[in-house]
Amino acid sequence: MIVDIMNMLFNGTLTGAVYALIAMGYSLVYGVGGIMNLSHGAYFMLTGYLLLWMLQTPFFIGLEWLTVVFALIIITVIGGLTFLLLVKPLQDSHVAVVIVTFGLAFLLEQVVLISPSGTEVWSIGQLRLFQGYTMVFGYPIVHQYVFLIVMSIVIVLLFALFINKSKLGKSIRAVSQDREAAGLMGINASRILLYTVMISALLAGLAAFLYLPGASLDGPSMGWGYLLNSFAVVILGGMGSLIGSVAGAFIVGYTISFTNVFVPYGPSWAHLVPIIIIIVILLIRPQGLFGKKELR
């Protein structure tokens, strides 16, 4: 019993920490620019595969840390290019933005699928910074995951600090509150949006770097699952609210791990948790826990 409870608590915290990172950027982009970026899950997936491909290249033997730097730079650039080439010219039409980012997510999935490593399950365990595990009440606590949880909390705090204190963070908040007024104050709104999308891609990449070495690359379609779960997180916490996405991430995380551990056939039912959360929240509180009153 105590093992089950440990299992639930630990995995819930772990899932929550991963989704906090992914959903925070996702929610930020929506809050600032009203952009629903459906390729956000694909960024997470692609970072994992970028790391894998670089680790497979002989050049990077002994230089594993460099692959992380490169992968994060590449994913940030891809995020920026997504905004500049696809989203910015179409910003006025919600339908077009959604379709075009959906198309991009699909393209990235297919590109990975036709690459030589597309159809198998891979491990990028070389990038684990901490090996081994400690038994606590009979449940193995993997050190890498403890590192992830700590790092995630640190990143969330740093990010909150960045948004609240730095000049760029203040501009981001200004644009999200009133785009036109921010423009009149001399803030280049589309440049701020560009930075926001790049930051969100970076956060998704960081989440992939922290989580995937301990787990495995399950195939290019895994991006959709992360997109779906972060959508549930963001709906639960309220679109555009950072506290909301962090709180929502942990609620979703604990719910999923509870289902996994205590419900018969749990791992299969856990897939249904996000949609149930989405529907329940939409029916009783459409703006989410911390969201603004109106839902755009």
Next chain:
Amino acid sequence: MLNLKIVKEKMNEFPSYLKSWVKTFTGSLTIFCLLILFVMPFLSANQSFTHVFLRQFSLAMIFAIFAASWDLLTGISGQISFGHAIFFGISGYICAYLIKYQSFPIWISIIISTVVAVFFGLAIGFPLLRLKGPYLALGTLAMSLILLKLFLMGSLADWLFGSEGISALPGLAATPVIEYFILFIFMILTFVILIQISKSKFGTILKSIRDDEVGSDASGINTTKYKIYAFMLSSFFAGLAGGFYALYIGAVNPTGNFGTVLSFFAILMASLGGLATISGAALGAFFFIFLEYALIEIGVVEIGNLAIDFGLYKFAIFAVILIVIIRFAEHGILKPLLERLKDLWDLLLGR
């Protein structure tokens, strides 16, 4: 609501309306295309022709119905759906189940499965229509992913048939030619109904909701009611296409009938033809199916020492096409192309 007198008047006007319609550019072109499609099966009795080439046309017709149903929901009424595979798949599964395990006749199972799809449209539309714009898109995408996972679930395999699905279904008709004509008739019916709907008062209301929801709410339109109607209508035709598709393939399985790919196809076809045009969906579907066919036929091409397998790359190519179309030509390519042609036509006739 239904005034018999008006209906009678319209019925009397119909022949002359048809006559004048045929004389217009779109009318004559449509009749021309339909004639080509009509004589198509009689061109050759060759096995490879009827069983391979003609079946591609049948597939294109099924997808034309599917894409048109998506276009009604997203193009005409502005409710973005990324999970149209829900209705397509559920209808296919019900149809397959009824035929295989309850030994229902084919047509009754198609009718039942379409009705079930409509109920799904109602059940999904009701909670999800609180969402607007991009939220709805993700909500429907989430729904379709969930259904896909439910059907793939091993522990539910006793009820939902697991990843194997249901196979060895009877065909829609005895020969590909009869199948072709059945689908041909249903495609024409679908398009006539959908185009008439989009031109009717109901269609105008849907368009007004798309263009300005607050405005149409203020002018006394019950927007939720009409959006649910649009959802149900769209799921009706998607369900019809789904039932036909299950019988066309002869089997149903989770990835083949619920996959995100199918929703993506509907979006791609409708965007190729042009959003909110309904008839564009048919153009897009035919273009798309034959592009896919061509890519598979081309197969592996060797450029230098680089071998490119187009059959494998097709989805990536489609994704690029979708991105490019939405980015540079939001109104589609085929329909505007036809409009240019029409200008040329008018110029030639000196109108």
